[in-house]
Amino acid sequence: xxxxxxxxxxxxxxxxxxxxxxxxxxxxxxxxxxxxxxxxxxxxxxxxxxxxxxxxxxxxxxxxxxxxxxxxxxxxxxxxxxxxxxxxxxxxxxxxxxxxxxxxxxxxxxxxxxxxxxxxxxxxxxxxxxxxxxxxxxxxxxxxxxxxxxxxxxxxxxxxxxxxxxxxxxxxxxxxxxxxxxxxxxxxxxxxxxxxxxxxxxxxxxxxxxxxxxxxxxxxxxxxxxxxxxxxxxxxxxxxxxxxxxxxxxxxxxxxxxxxxxxxxxxxxxxxxxxxxxxxxxxxxxxxxxxxxxxxxxxxxxxxxxxxxxxxxxxxxxxxxxx
Numbered sequence: 001x002x003x004x005x006x007x008x009x010x011x012x013x014x015x016x017x018x019x020x021x022x023x024x025x026x027x028x029x030x031x032x033x034x035x036x037x038x039x040x041x042x043x044x045x046x047x048x049x050x051x052x053x054x055x056x057x058x059x060x061x062x063x064x065x066x067x068x069x070x071x072x073x074x075x076x077x078x079x080x081x082x083x084x085x086x087x088x089x090x091x092x093x094x095x096x097x098x099x100x101x102x103x104x105x106x107x108x109x110x111x112x113x114x115x116x117x118x119x120x121x122x123x124x125x126x127x128x129x130x131x132x133x134x135x136x137x138x139x140x141x142x143x144x145x146x147x148x149x150x151x152x153x154x155x156x157x158x159x160x161x162x163x164x165x166x167x168x169x170x171x172x173x174x175x176x177x178x179x180x181x182x183x184x185x186x187x188x189x190x191x192x193x194x195x196x197x198x199x200x201x202x203x204x205x206x207x208x209x210x211x212x213x214x215x216x217x218x219x220x221x222x223x224x225x226x227x228x229x230x231x232x233x234x235x236x237x238x239x240x241x242x243x244x245x246x247x248x249x250x251x252x253x254x255x256x257x258x259x260x261x262x263x264x265x266x267x268x269x270x271x272x273x274x275x276x277x278x279x280x281x282x283x284x285x286x287x288x289x290x291x292x293x294x295x296x297x298x299x300x301x302x303x304x305x306x307x308x309x310x311x312x313x314x315x316x317x318x319x320x321x322x323x
Contacts, residue, residue, distance in 0.1 A: 096138050115151055148172070186289075
């Protein structure tokens, strides 16, 4: 955690004070919230968002949104944080032991993980830890390890972590320029229309007071495009391959729900009746899996795939497939 203390010799315990950090080339292009999380390690993400919304965090003496991308020369005011708000992050021993089995690809700049469902990408909102805290515990020698992008807590599959700021900057650029391509597998309710090969609906995002993020179809929202293709048809469900061309919050979940075919097991956007019926048939979680990512890498392209976990794969095989 970046912090400076009040070292005035008045006999009292040192107090944390705000620090002013100038953004260099290594941090340019990073989102403000992700930058703050890297500086305030151990502080819950909900607390970081409150700092941004309340104006405790300033960029060039002004307020910015959490999604603001930092530029070279920006000066960020990082507010003081009580030590009790950070503290030592503890992660379960079984997850530390399993971490190496989750690795899909690794080189000197990049780490690709097959994230299990139920594990958040970061701590906060009542969670003691997430994937990034776990990864830093498992690989303490990687001092600059950062998340490249996010996955919802209940979504499994491939997620990228950058080992160096130069790699983080390069990967963020490929995501912004849409030269990186992600493919998700989603099992949706009902028979998806074969003619429905894309969903193009603007999305708006809200952050609730609890810190929970929600999205909704809104003509005044941001442009969002998801391409879809049918992989398999089942009795009462369709397995889709979904490519989110844009990267909006909960994009695939909201787009499929808006068409009338919500993702099965989705606790936020699915129908309770559908979820209950499929839970009785053995589906224990939301069926959304980040199956593949294809990125420009080292003068070529790198394609990384993540298999379904065994329980979900076996459950899918047991479904009655339609021809």
